[in-house]
Amino acid sequence: xxxxxELEEIRKKTLDVVNQRKDRTTTRIVVGMATCGIAAGAxxxxxAIMDEVSKLGLSDVIVAQTGCIGLCRLExxxxxxxxxxxxxxxxxxxxxxxxxxxxxxxxxxxxxxxYVMHVVDGKVLNDYSVQND
Amino acid sequence: xxELSLHIMDIIENSISAKATLICxxxxxxxxxxxxxxxxxxxxxxxxxxxxxxxxxxxxxxxKTRKVGLGIPLFEAACLRCEGRLNIKSxxxxxxxxxxxxxxxxxxxAPLGRxxxxxxxxxxxxxxxxxxxxVVNDKEFIFDSREIKKVIGEDLxxxxxxxxxxxxxxxxxxxxxxxxx
Numbered sequence: 001x002x003x004x005x006e007l008e009e010i011r012k013k014t015l016d017v018v019n020q021r022k023d024r025t026t027t028r029i030v031v032g033m034a035t036c037g038i039a040a041g042a043x044x045x046x047x048a049i050m051d052e053v054s055k056l057g058l059s060d061v062i063v064a065q066t067g068c069i070g071l072c073r074l075e076x077x078x079x080x081x082x083x084x085x086x087x088x089x090x091x092x093x094x095x096x097x098x099x100x101x102x103x104x105x106x107x108x109x110x111x112x113x114x115y116v117m118h119v120v121d122g123k124v125l126n127d128y129s130v131q132n133d
Numbered sequence: 134x135x136e137l138s139l140h141i142m143d144i145i146e147n148s149i150s151a152k153a154t155l156i157c158x159x160x161x162x163x164x165x166x167x168x169x170x171x172x173x174x175x176x177x178x179x180x181x182x183x184x185x186x187x188x189x190x191x192x193x194x195x196x197k198t199r200k201v202g203l204g205i206p207l208f209e210a211a212c213l214r215c216e217g218r219l220n221i222k223s224x225x226x227x228x229x230x231x232x233x234x235x236x237x238x239x240x241x242x243a244p245l246g247r248x249x250x251x252x253x254x255x256x257x258x259x260x261x262x263x264x265x266x267x268v269v270n271d272k273e274f275i276f277d278s279r280e281i282k283k284v285i286g287e288d289l290x291x292x293x294x295x296x297x298x299x300x301x302x303x304x305x306x307x308x309x310x311x312x313x314x
Contacts, residue, residue, distance in 0.1 A: 033254070035143050047250055050292050
């Protein structure tokens with residue numbers, strides 16, 4: 001059974017992390033969480049991101065939620081906002097894809113191109129590969 | 134939606150849009166009377182009196198991105214499907230209370246699903262507190278994020294703290310024999 005004592009231990013361990021997080025410029029990972037996102041499976045995506053962030057011990061990352069972005073057919077949508085860089089929007093996410101994004105984009109700085117939303121001639125494309133062929 | 138916990142999450146997102154700071158979530162599994170009751174109460178900005186019946190209409194929404202809002206209509210449909218109903222009470226400036234009633238054993242009743250995931254997702258909003266009470270017949274489990282904040286301070290959004298909370302709630306629900314179905 002879990003006890004509050006355990007929680008105090010965790011707190012002691014993470015206190016430094018909290019302080020670090022306040023001074024540093026942080027990366028934000030934002031998940032769309034309106035009715036459309038939730039119905040499309042945004043909750044497991046959000047939890048997978050949180051889990052991956054904690055597994056990799058990333059202290060300068062904030063995981064947050066937002067409402068409907070207006071592109072319901074492309075949900076679940078994840079946005080990665082790194083300080084000083086342009087926002088990257090990932091579409092049709094799954095927990096597995098989201099974990100890859102945390103590893104490759106957030107940690108290594110390589111944008112995972114195949115999941116990114118592409119806008120060509122002012123039109124949002126559902127499927128990147130079609131455009132490539 | 135596949136799980137009732139996802140409907141709950143969706144309804145709470147409405148509370149967040151209404152600038153609520155405290156959510157009271159109550160789940161009552163009354164197996165003796167064959168009733169499942171879910172209550173979500175918030176201290177947000179509330180709904181205008183003339184709008185209360187209208188929010189069940191999918192073409193009424195306060196958002197600006199488009200003209201359709203499906204959160205409440207979907208939840209109501211999930212209740213009606215299993216001989217239940219959805220009640221909305223609200224006072225402008227005081228808050229809103231949504232009560233969902235369902236026949237517990239109805240074949241079309243969706244499973245409760247992962248309530249702990251819903252609560253943890255909501256706790257990612259640092260300004261929000263949640264008081265959660267889950268009753269199964271005469272057993273009860275209570276979780277209050279304000280109690281946790283007393284122990285560890287205001288910031289609950291760290292992944293390993295949320296992980297702990299998730300496990301804690303999961304164990305609590307299992308202990309009273311609730312959740313899942």
